[in-house]
Amino acid sequence: MGGGAVVMGGGLAGTLAVAALLGHVDTVTVVERDRYPERPVFRKGVPQGRHLHVFLSGGQRALERLFPGIVAELEAAGAHRMEAPRDVLTRSRNGWHRRLHEGRHAVISCTRPLLDTTVRARVLAEAAGSGTRVEVLQACEAVGLLGDAERVTGVRTRSRDTGRAERDLPADLVVDASGRGSRAPRWLAELGRPAPREEVIDAGIGYTTQMFRPAEPLPMAVVIEARPDLPRGAAWSPVEGGNWLLTLAGMRGHHPPTDGSAVPDFVASLGEPYLRDHLGTCEAVSPPYAYRDTANRRRYYHSAGGVPEGFVAVSDAACTFNPVYGQGMSVAALSGLALRECLADGGPRRPGFAARAQRAVARAGETAWLTAVGADRPYVAGGPATPPGAAERLQTWYFGRLADRATHDPVVGAAFRDVTHLAAPPTRLLSPAVALRTVLLPRRPGPAGIPLRVEGAAG
Numbered sequence: 424m425g426g427g428a429v430v431m432g433g434g435l436a437g438t439l440a441v442a443a444l445l446g447h448v449d450t451v452t453v454v455e456r457d458r459y460p461e462r463p464v465f466r467k468g469v470p471q472g473r474h475l476h477v478f479l480s481g482g483q484r485a486l487e488r489l490f491p492g493i494v495a496e497l498e499a500a501g502a503h504r505m506e507a508p509r510d511v512l513t514r515s516r517n518g519w520h521r522r523l524h525e526g527r528h529a530v531i532s533c534t535r536p537l538l539d540t541t542v543r544a545r546v547l548a549e550a551a552g553s554g555t556r557v558e559v560l561q562a563c564e565a566v567g568l569l570g571d572a573e574r575v576t577g578v579r580t581r582s583r584d585t586g587r588a589e590r591d592l593p594a595d596l597v598v599d600a601s602g603r604g605s606r607a608p609r610w611l612a613e614l615g616r617p618a619p620r621e622e623v624i625d626a627g628i629g630y631t632t633q634m635f636r637p638a639e640p641l642p643m644a645v646v647i648e649a650r651p652d653l654p655r656g657a658a659w660s661p662v663e664g665g666n667w668l669l670t671l672a673g674m675r676g677h678h679p680p681t682d683g684s685a686v687p688d689f690v691a692s693l694g695e696p697y698l699r700d701h702l703g704t705c706e707a708v709s710p711p712y713a714y715r716d717t718a719n720r721r722r723y724y725h726s727a728g729g730v731p732e733g734f735v736a737v738s739d740a741a742c743t744f745n746p747v748y749g750q751g752m753s754v755a756a757l758s759g760l761a762l763r764e765c766l767a768d769g770g771p772r773r774p775g776f777a778a779r780a781q782r783a784v785a786r787a788g789e790t791a792w793l794t795a796v797g798a799d800r801p802y803v804a805g806g807p808a809t810p811p812g813a814a815e816r817l818q819t820w821y822f823g824r825l826a827d828r829a830t831h832d833p834v835v836g837a838a839f840r841d842v843t844h845l846a847a848p849p850t851r852l853l854s855p856a857v858a859l860r861t862v863l864l865p866r867r868p869g870p871a872g873i874p875l876r877v878e879g880a881a882g
């Protein structure tokens with residue numbers, strides 16, 4: 424062990440990066456622009472925190488490895504753990520997914536404030552016995568990087584309190600966890616290092632979320648996916664305290680309303696009377712909140728020469744995803760684990776550490792990136808820059824057919840969920856059993872009406 428790290432941003436990814444660093448460096452200083460609230464409530468620095476956030480099973484497993492027992496802790500605090508597809512009924516473009524009791528994947532659903540507070544408390548508790556001293560500087564903003572083109576040696580900070588004092592924090596490793604608005608590309612350029620190449624795939628999704636309190640809660644969450652002829656959807660999911668979140672999403676021209684009185688009409692337009700009628704019995708306990716910055720955006724820090732020594736970007740600062748796939752927090756957990764494994768293989772002072780860690784972080788988000796951009800590419804405004812070649816057309820045909828078959832075929836459905844829950848790489852979709860069923864068996868629709876009855880264990 425040795426050296427010191429500075430983590431820019433104390434959101435979920437920053438907190439998980441601290442977890443990874445415990446026991447591997449002498450000190451960790453977290454620089455967080457906001458002040459943390461005393462209770463688990465919304466805070467400005469995480470504007471997406473008002474929207475529905477589910478933790479996929481692949482991410483949960485990574486979170487459990489970082490903090491054994493955390494899922495039970497979240498459940499004890501009021502989070503809901505729901506098995507998919509049994510407790511998360513999903514209508515796809517090919518009809519509903521069968522309501523199977525598959526027993527492979529579960530999602531966690533709670534508010535972001537509850538999740539963030541629980542994880543932060545756990546990290547601080549674990550820091551106590553780790554040998555690493557953790558200091559959290561609140562109301563303190565990172566405003567630049569120190570060092571040169573070859574090595575980042577620290578962070579320039581500015582207090583947000585009166586006086587706005589500046590302070591330089593030296594570090595052997597700087598972790599950028601400042602989220603999608605990260606200014607690190609500009610700061611690296613100021614040090615003479617080229618900013619990373621950036622790729623943006625934007626399906627033009629708009630989001631609106633409103634909190635409700637049902638008189639009689641449903642025994643399951645409901646997801647209605649957008650489809651080409653109806654590019655709008657919804658998710659209805661329980662959170663702690665007897666409340667439920669309704670998230671509405673729509674592509675360009677179909678953005679959901681931001682006026683609460685228009686929400687029922689948008690829900691009615693989805694053509695799902697069961698959800699519409701249920702919502703009619705619920706009391707709205709918040710106004711609707713909108714969010715529009717939903718593009719998939721990847722900064723290629725992991726390419727050759729992408730990062731100087733002493734600098735690693737994680738989670739949203741490196742890669743963001745269209746939130747409808749519910750992947751960002753899971754990728755933060757998978758990245759935290761990847762960072763910890765790199766640290767175990769030699770501390771941050773070891774030559775080449777930054778590039779190695781950055782590649783490991785990119786691998787941790789690879790499945791999420793491939794699935795999100797694969798699904799969104801056809802919806803980019805103006806179409807793809809170059810017409811898709813034969814290989815890409817074949818890929819689109821195969822994955823479209825596979826997603827349709829997943830609604831009713833237990834073998835294909837299990838593989839589909841393994842990948843979409845980030846518990847297996849996309850190659851899982853090419854296994855012989857899955858490929859043969861996808862290609863040879865006839866395409867038929869999933870159930871037409873919402874499947875309220877649970878089917879037995881999947882065969």
Ligand SMILES: Cc1cc2nc3c(=O)[nH]c(=O)nc-3n(C[C@H](O)[C@H](O)[C@H](O)COP(=O)(O)OP(=O)(O)OC[C@H]3O[C@@H](n4cnc5c(N)ncnc54)[C@H](O)[C@@H]3O)c2cc1C
Nearest residue numbers: 432434436456468471476477565602738739746749751752
């Ligand atoms: C609408 C929406 C819905 C989503 N739904 C899901 C979902 O269902 N499931 C899922 O897994 N993911 C979801 N995500 C993604 C998820 O919100 C993020 O991936 C996750 O929060 C990880 O973010 P982060 O910690 O990297 O960044 P953030 O959450 O953005 O945190 C960044 C932190 O850095 C601080 N900060 C920023 N700049 C500075 C600075 N210069 N100096 C100091 N501090 C700074 C901020 O105050 C903040 O605390 C959703 C995202 C959106 C937008």
